[in-house]
Amino acid sequence: MGERTEQLVLSNVESGVGYITLNRPERLNTFNLSLAEQFLAIIKNFNKDETVRAIVIKGSGKVFSAGGDIKEMMNAVTEGKDRAAYFRSPLVAFSKMSLSLRDIPMPVLAAVHGSVAGVAFNLMLSCDLKIAEEGTRFTQAFVKLGLSPDGGGTYFLPRLVGYARACELTMLPTELDAETALNWGLINRVVSADAFEEKVSETAIKLASGPGLAIGRIKTLLNQTYDRSLAEQMEAERLAQIENARSPDFEEGLKAFIEKREPKFLS
Secondary structure, three states: OOOOOOOOEEEEEEOOEEEEEEOOHHHOOOEOHHHHHHHHHHHHHHHHOOOOOEEEEEEOOOOOEOOEOHHHHHHHHHOOOOOOHHHOHHHHHHHHHHHHHHHOOOOEEEEEOOEEEHHHHHHHHHOOEEEEEOOOEEEOOHHHHOOOOOOOHHHHHHHHHOHHHHHHHHHOOOOEEHHHHHHOOOOOEEEOHHHHHHHHHHHHHHHHOOOHHHHHHHHHHHHHHHHOOHHHHHHHHHHHHHHHHOOHHHHHHHHHHHOOOOOOOOO
8 A cells, every 4th residue: 555645735615615724733834845736736626626616725723824844944954955945846836826826716715813924924815815813923934034935925915015015024024913914905804713713604605605707707807907908907897797798697696686685696
């Protein structure tokens, strides 16, 4: 028999929601190549699974994730190996994690708690919506190790918080509490610990029960807006709207509105 592969990422599907759980609690869910590969395999499966209409990313144990695996970095240095070994193939995979969440045509919700650091911070930023448990701390942390951000941090941060705050987060670096992260526009909501799981589930189910094709087009339009002129964006909106009108969801939405009931979307 072959050696059993450790499950560093767990997954399950419930009520149309695909849940992905980072599962290295003894190492604070820090990222390594195996974790990234398992994560990407789950995303690929969810993308092919027609029952999955929304995705939730969360972490097991005390924190969402402490970011990169510093012990693996240190091992490469102390053992006289390639000092950048951790940042070659693994970092390619970490970047693919963020890209996969942007590319998948369904809404992705990050449910974070405890600590969100380094590359995990930037994975969270690649998600469409973010809910944080009260007391969660956020830090880029890279500069403390003599590193610059990866995983899309230098792309997302200036767009979300502006250049000055992006510099503060990455160069100083400033650690944020959940309320400040909310005020800066990095997350959507802060929820108390006793209501956190319920709010995540409620939000995910609401996303999953929406018109999937239309939500997918909304995500695409929002992701492409920085690369287009206003005229180009409005033309893309027009074409998307035509496709939306061809979907049975449009008819269902109209009927539900007229009949004063909640729509039951199928796409």
